[in-house]
Amino acid sequence: MDGAAQARSTADAVARRSYGKLVAFLAAAMRDVAAAEDALSEAFAAALADWPLNGCPANPEAWLLTVARRKGIDGIRRRRSGEAAAVQLQILAELDAATSTVMDDAAIPDQRLALLFACAHPAIDAGIRAPLMLQAVLGLDAKTIASAFLASPGAMGKRLGRAKQKIREAGIRFAIPACNELAGRLDGVLDAIYAAFAEGWSDPGGTDVIRRDLTAEALFLAGLVAGLLPQEPEALGLLACMLHAEARRRARRNADGDYVPLAEQDAALWDAVMIDEAEALLLRASALGHIGRYQLEAALQSAHVERRRSGRTDWTPEVQIYDALLALSGSPVVALNRALAIAELQGPCAALEIVDALAADGRLVEYQPYWAARAALLARTAAYAEARAAFDIAIGLASDPAVRRFLQGRQAVLPR
Known part of the structure; x- marks a missing residue:
């Protein structure tokens, strides 16, 4: 593989593996989602120019963070002046100190949950919270997001831009909110994670670069939320629903790669351990005394499994x-x-x-x-x-x- 191909392959792998983590880290420090996305985009472009000549770095994530910080400084100097610029430049100086300590990917603080909850702030219109999370945390483009929410790409792009501007102007904090603030934000977070899972689920073969690894990322985030909020039945219900669906992945295609509908799937190919985990989560959720959308979605998945196994x-x-x-x-x-x-x-x-x-x-x-x-x-x-x-x-x-x-x-x- 030549240098350019290796650089492209490495950049693609980092984007799939760490885009959300990198944007969340930058946005939390810069307090500006759009600026963080722009800076990271410029850093990826710089990588594709530099890595073919100088080789891919041992820690590409840290390299990208360092370059993104510099791009962020340049952007602030271009767009702002006076006191506002001084404040932002001080913030980025603090970010520089943080990124200088990042020695490996595991050391990058994972701010994705904080970014998810920031996007679900009450100041953000409820209808755009989940799409905003899909773009900011998972890197989906406006066209893909619009398709998921049955909207036009142009209208979705404008709404996403306005939401990011609102975050900057309102000075919304990038932090997991206090317990008494969670209730008003949780629904949007769960909706975004479920939409991400559904997008990844639509490409079971992993042939679409945009959707590749989305199901794994969504399952990871759902697990984080359920672990953070073990007394929230809908968080447990969402994870149960996703595990039930993921348990059937191997049965969705036959040996020739052809689609197999649920009614014709070989139940022996289903992941029994994953199904048992989903059932346990659903049982825990039902004991908490509040039924919601995701528990019902999980109950449907459970009913399908029971019907196939019992012959009902x-x-x-x-x-x-x-x-x-x-x-x-x-x-x-x-x-x-x-x-x-x-x-x-x-x-x-x-x-x-x-x-x-x-x-x-x-x-x-x-x-x-x-x-x-x-x-x-x-x-x-x-x-x-x-x-x-x-x-x-x-x-x-x-x-x-x-x-x-x-x-x-x-x-x-x-x-x-």
Whole structure:
């Protein structure tokens, strides 16, 4: 591998492994998320110019922090003057002292939880807190975040910019808040972690650089939050839900890399230890006496496992959980999944009535699972021409080649 390729490979590995940690460390010191992101971006650009010539450093994270600090100083001098600049330069001088003591990656203080809770500050609009965390802590771009929240990339980018400006102007502290402040911030933190997990989950083969390692990062953060707040049932419920899903990873693709839906997965490939851990967490959460969204999500995962293991054919438990979850969230995605459960309980015609009503929600127009679900239900009612058209849309929207092949296979067997 030549020097440029080695530099690119090392930089990519550091970005996947430590982006959130580096941004969080810089933002906590600089008290400015946008400035921290800009400084780190410039540091990565400098690395791609320097490392091919001088070799990759033994500690690339520390190298990037040092360069980012210098870039931050340059940025302050360009953008500010007078007392405000003096204060910021003093802050960066303190950062210089901190980074000079960083001898290895493990020594970089992990400020990710502090940054997550800073992004969830009451001064930040509730609707942008989770997207802001996804960008600041996990490095996702506005387009990917917009897709996760069924929004346009342009609008999402503007909202993220305003939120970062608010953090700077309000002087929001980058610290884990006191216990009496946690309740108002926890929901946003959990939403961001779950959204990150879902993005990573959509790329089980790890072929998308943007989504690679997101599930592991999200599981790590969920574990941190659950450990920090062991008496918060929703923190336990989120971790249980994610562990249940992750336990099925090996079964989601066959030996040829083809997509395998849950109903056809080999349960012997599921991680039994991970499932047991999820069940224990869900039991602990239920004993705390407050039911929330993530406990219900975990309960659904648990019900799927129990049904497959026991051979139960009655979908009443799943529909009841979906009823509660829909009442709590009002989410069109939950409504869509509830319709699929109702199809197993009451038949596809009853489910199609719900799916038809959901078509009025513009957020689902480009939501691939909506069209895949609609196609499958239409096929079960022998509306083959309509099913074929819905499959066409679902196939066109599918970003995962394995899912695309799966849908094409289902479409191909429809009678003409």
